[in-house]
Amino acid sequence: MGRFGRIVLCVLALMAAGWIGLLVVLPKVPSRSAESISSAPATPVAERGAEAQGVLRVPVDGIARRDLRDTWGDPRDNGQRAHHGTDIAAPANTPVRAAAPGTVEKLFVSAAGGTTLYVRSPDKAWTYYYAHLASYAPGLREGQVVQAGALLGYVGDTGNAGAGNFHLHFGLARTTPDQHWYEGVDIDPYPYLAGRRLPG
Template structure:
């Protein structure tokens, strides 16, 4: 009988020791793991998030209230190419080219709604058209390398929102990546490919062009 009691006492003691030891290690490592564990974004998603954040931090505002639509470019770096000839002199540019490295974020110059995403092989390449909330202005972004993640027609756009990245798609010199940026004055009922061009340079640079 005494031997049985001794065995039982040893089993109870061993069980308590195991339980206390387990509790110690769970508290020491399990609790810390829970406290610090977090889901890390995939490398591609993290890169896109960082790109969007960088774009918003580097956007310059013009005196008119428009944002310079290429991240990292200041108003002093802009050149008025609005009246330059294109197509061997057969037409006028009706836009300004904002030179920047491949992949530089392109952002919305003004708020509105994304009306059209369009690919023009012999023209603007990968393009985006944003109409102002009052319907009177259309902002045109061309020669993009690609669109910003999740960009879709019909979505509301805020000033500084990502549109895409600088590229050389369409009828663009591969040695000179840039954003072709145009502004059109729109009449009631006009479609995204219509309107009358307005020189963006004075609105962005705060001074008259050449």
């Protein structure tokens, strides 16, 4: 090997050593998982596992279980009635998503609830009630099957919520298969939004 060949070989060896040194010194960059780049709503892994076991998903984007407060039984209408549901405060037009899988049984506008919808569980044992919405998700229709996390609508202040009192009223009712969307026994949803599993 000639003098020029030895020089080229030495340069290549020095370059390789430098590259290896950089790999050792530079911090490792974590790879982005499929979850971190997904366009789906962010739901902690623990919550996704809980949903599969019958625990309700928090239905308002950006609200954690620890942020919820139990408003069941709070006085309403100057003490004339007790509150039957969990109110979840959030900015106007925050996405509202299905707390559990089911079928959209009714889209309904009322004086009290404003723009509302009712989703029935696949076994018809539960009705999930979403009230005071600003609007429904585009294309949402009665009879539509939804999965937990599906976009249903947006937080609003319709009905008797009060202007500027943006929140989702989430209700839960225990039903039998022969009952209608407006029937059933109201149940405090807070424990189930907080992580307790729905009874079978």
